[in-house]
Amino acid sequence: MIKARSVAIIGGGIGGLTVANALKRIGMSVALYERAPYFIPTAGAAFGLQPNGQASLAHIGFKDQIEKTLHPFMKWNIINDNCEIVATSDKLSELGKRYGYFMGGTIRSELVDILKEPLEKDGVLYYSHNVINIKQDNDGVTISFENEKQQKPIRVDMVIGADGIHSTVVKQIFTQTAPSIYSKENIFFGMIDNIDQHTSINPIITAKNTFVQYFGRGQAMTCRAGNEGQYMWAVTYPSVTPPSTSDDAEWTKMNNQRELDHYLSRFPQSHFIHQCVAATDKQRLLHFGLYYRQHRNDGWHRNRICLLGDACHATLPYVGQGANMAIEDAISLAMCLEKYNFQMEPAFQEYYKKRFNRTKRIVDMSRYMGLLYHSQNPIIHSIRQRMLPWFITSDMMTKRFEKELFENCPIPLK
Ligand SMILES: Cc1cc2nc3c(=O)[nH]c(=O)nc-3n(C[C@H](O)[C@H](O)[C@H](O)COP(=O)(O)OP(=O)(O)OC[C@H]3O[C@@H](n4cnc5c(N)ncnc54)[C@H](O)[C@@H]3O)c2cc1C
Numbered sequence: 001m002i003k004a005r006s007v008a009i010i011g012g013g014i015g016g017l018t019v020a021n022a023l024k025r026i027g028m029s030v031a032l033y034e035r036a037p038y039f040i041p042t043a044g045a046a047f048g049l050q051p052n053g054q055a056s057l058a059h060i061g062f063k064d065q066i067e068k069t070l071h072p073f074m075k076w077n078i079i080n081d082n083c084e085i086v087a088t089s090d091k092l093s094e095l096g097k098r099y100g101y102f103m104g105g106t107i108r109s110e111l112v113d114i115l116k117e118p119l120e121k122d123g124v125l126y127y128s129h130n131v132i133n134i135k136q137d138n139d140g141v142t143i144s145f146e147n148e149k150q151q152k153p154i155r156v157d158m159v160i161g162a163d164g165i166h167s168t169v170v171k172q173i174f175t176q177t178a179p180s181i182y183s184k185e186n187i188f189f190g191m192i193d194n195i196d197q198h199t200s201i202n203p204i205i206t207a208k209n210t211f212v213q214y215f216g217r218g219q220a221m222t223c224r225a226g227n228e229g230q231y232m233w234a235v236t237y238p239s240v241t242p243p244s245t246s247d248d249a250e251w252t253k254m255n256n257q258r259e260l261d262h263y264l265s266r267f268p269q270s271h272f273i274h275q276c277v278a279a280t281d282k283q284r285l286l287h288f289g290l291y292y293r294q295h296r297n298d299g300w301h302r303n304r305i306c307l308l309g310d311a312c313h314a315t316l317p318y319v320g321q322g323a324n325m326a327i328e329d330a331i332s333l334a335m336c337l338e339k340y341n342f343q344m345e346p347a348f349q350e351y352y353k354k355r356f357n358r359t360k361r362i363v364d365m366s367r368y369m370g371l372l373y374h375s376q377n378p379i380i381h382s383i384r385q386r387m388l389p390w391f392i393t394s395d396m397m398t399k400r401f402e403k404e405l406f407e408n409c410p411i412p413l414k
Contacts, residue, residue: 242289
């Protein structure tokens with residue numbers, strides 16, 4: 001069986017950064033290649049860093065840093081057009097206290113900073129390296145970069161494709177690759193710095209440690225995302241076309257003011273979403289189409305090259321698990337490699353077996369949630385409005401979260 005010692009990771013997203021740290025920790029020689037010239041602090045906004053993601057990162061030594069950056073949710077409120085609370089639940093707090101990990105929000109750039117630091121220190125994180133070609137043979141893998149003159153091809157034992165939803169690695173190793181699927185839903189996404197200074201926003205919306213959701217003309221959610229007063233809001237809505245098709249550009253800019261104005265006109269002037277948009281700096285306003293990827297059922301590796309994260313199972317955001325699944329993949333892959341003493345074939349096979357159903361459940365669940373949240377059908381709308389308040393306070397919800405977030409994590413929680 002062929003063993004790997006040196007590994008090149010393609011893509012410095014949350015998945016790539018996590019796997020680089022995890023493999024470094026078990027003694028592999030790691031190099032991470034990211035095509036961006038640096039991590040732009042305003043690229044992206046925030047996301048849910050859930051107990052399973054936190055436990056996985058704690059397993060590779062990031063427990064204290066994660067605790068500092070996480071803004072935990074104790075309360076879950078559902079509100080109506082007039083910012084009145086129609087349902088409230090303390091179940092998230094109970095769950096967090098029981099397991100020692102709270103559901104919460106985190107700023108993407110803060111998490112990136114935490115994960116990149118040990119790699120930069122070791123000089124193994126290479127920016128401005130856009131991988132364009134990968135060739136493997138019996139003895140190793142050769143990787144070539146776009147800037148051929150300055151960046152000579154490199155040779156390694158093993159490659160991990162962590163290059164996101166528009167993955168180049170996927171196209172290189174599989175002859176047939178279905179494109180990612182547009183969900184016919186778009187998102188406006190904003191970050192507000194120093195929310196406490198923006199007192200015009202109703203305090204019900206901006207309360208600390210509170211996750212707020214609204215369902216009506218699409219779905220809206222808001223929450224504190226960091227411990228420094230940063231505040232995230234997002235609205236998702238059905239659409240026929242995505243606003244932009246160009247790779248990661250969508251994470252860095254808001255490119256359709258007219259669509260935003262049109263969308264906002266559906267809400268009464270008193271609706272909180274107007275205030276959220278008004279308080280958001282243009283630089284922190286994003287707009288993009290929501291995509292997912294159909295699960296490959298023919299394995300996630302070919303010989304020496306293996307995939308993780310959005311490259312093999314991109315999901316919609318409705319259960320807040322995209323980054324957490326990439327983190328879990330990274331930990332699971334490192335555990336399999338360690339278990340099989342760095343023999344790639346059995347390790348990759350076991351990794352795929354462990355991760356396939358787990359990630360498929362999340363991708364499917366998110367799709368169904370998206371359909372439920374955005375349905376214009378009056379019957380479904382009425383069932384949803386009745387069910388959600390019941391759901392967030394029910395034991396069924398707690399049990400479902402326990403099962404999905406705690407029991408099925410590669411790192412068992414108590
Ligand atoms: C800039 C950015 C901002 C984001 N912001 C948010 C957010 O605010 N909220 C949210 O919920 N999700 C956000 N996401 C998505 C979320 O981080 C991912 O869905 C999830 O974490 C899965 O991560 P991943 O590592 O599999 O892929 P990604 O996070 O998409 O990372 C892929 C990385 O690979 C790099 N890459 C791609 N092709 C190549 C190549 N050929 N050579 C070298 N490098 C390459 C990309 O530049 C990127 O850094 C963002 C993603 C990106 C890239």
